[in-house]
Amino acid sequence: MIDAEITFRKLEIFLCYMEQETIGRAAAELGLSNVSVHRALHSLEEGMRCPLFTHKGRNLVPLPQAYRLAEHAQIVLNQMRQGIDETRQLAGVGQGRIRIGTLYSLTLDTVPRLLMGLKLRRSDLEVDLTMGSNSDLLHQLEHQKLNAILISVSDTVVDPHQFEILPLFQDKIYLAAPKTSTLNDRRAVDLCELEHESFVSLNEGFATYNGFQEAFKIAGFKPKIATRVNDIFSMVNLVQAGVGYTLLPGRLTHAYRDSVKILELAPAYQMRQTIALVFAHNQELDPYLLALVAEGRMYARRREELDQRD
Template identity: 25%
Template sequence: MDRPELPLAQLHAFVVLAEELHFGHAAARLGIAQPPLSQQIRRLEEKVGHALFHRAPGRVALTAAGRELLPAAQRALAGLADGLAAARAAGSGRAGRLRIGFAASLALTFLPGLLRAFRQEYPDVRLDILEMTTAPQLTALRDQVIDVGLLREPPAGETELGYETVLTEPFVAVLPAEHPLAAHRTVEIGQLAGMPFVLLPRAAGPGLHDQIVGLCAAAGFTPPVAQRAVEWQTVCALVGAGLGVSVAPASIRRVRLQGVAFRRIEPGDVRTRVAMAWRRNDTNPLVANWLATVRQPRRV
């Protein structure tokens, strides 16, 4: 036997009358006249198959059927209210799940303050933070594995993804602490010629990799790569172990590793840029709120 569907308006009228136990007071609370209220209660009683209220002059009381229905009706209305509130929160981007890809080096500078700002404004949003280099982030965005990304040197000519620069930073030379150049405050890029390099593989971030190689080419040499590592922290560790030198974004200076020295590179007019990335056709309000938060000025 199919269960009868109980219209929410009738349930609402029933709950209000059960709480007031007075047709006039219940009708006023609902903002309707008494006859429509009585009609809704009668229709509900017809669906239930039993009277829900004892009616007597000057007195209204719940029947056994009414007492049984009341908790379930209150739960149904409360569940609907919760669902509507959750839907409104999700629709406004104040709740839900946001998946964020980020370049590992940004955890040393830009990312913590950004996450704090977003959490303060949207405390009910669940954040899934995924550490990725640039190329995997681009793939994850296109495959909808992540919703937004923070990456270095995005490619040109992109149509599916949107990019916006959020900061730029100069490069530094990464040297073993005992290296002769570590005794200087600055290093000219040409002074690294002929030394073995530790670099990220090009596949991890083609834009940044080509920019570093281009810096060396402008100084008249091609860096001989002795070792490769996917993360900058590993690059620094290998440099500290004496396996070579490197050129890295300046934020890497915040990696505190024994045996590693960071020196500003001259000329210092070449900078690497960090961009946020997102799918251009994404209508998720969480993404819009994230982009607005990233655009807010803040200290790095």
């Protein structure tokens, strides 16, 4: 059994001392105090349960067994460094690449702004972008296939013990209607008025799905679903074509205001989504993820300032 006093850090200090030959030079090389280097060497010697040095004045003179330990320590540390690099590479951490998952609807504004800022911070960084539903993106994050995701945390349970959650902004939900609809766009809509109309919906697992279901529970009827789709842009296109009505997050309203009617919901049905950047606690020190988090905080502040002006 290897004694607990023998650690990789102490072996690194030991090898540096063997190369530099004095405690002062080793301390300067490692950015440590002389006392810290001396303490580490003494502790390592205790863990080995045999002498490694003999004293000659204030200097420690390596014994033959110290040179033998140095040979093996160098092999062990080189092997461990290689193992760490390969492990991090498999996890997609710190290799000049970051894997980000996002909702389709965030690719109109939020994602481009975050990526532009991120590239300014880390020009060497390569970004792999994956689009999907709330539930699918969280599943990929849990299985370490993604480093970070942009999702609605209002519609998905995220374990705060496993993940960091950085809120970016809150988004209001609206009713999207075909241009041919006779609904008055100057007043809030009571969904009860649409009991006999057709609707277009996202499939289960998408950010707006749960809110869609909850709204019609309040309305007291089950909506007639004409079709279900797997991306929000297809859903809006179907509304534009007159297939039915749908509920739409505010982040898309500016892009589609000319092609569909965007209507306020009556107070009983009003809801908001919290869009957040989510990533694992155990990756929070990755330099590329830190850059993304910093950009996320700046984006959140800009959105808050804009909301206050409005």
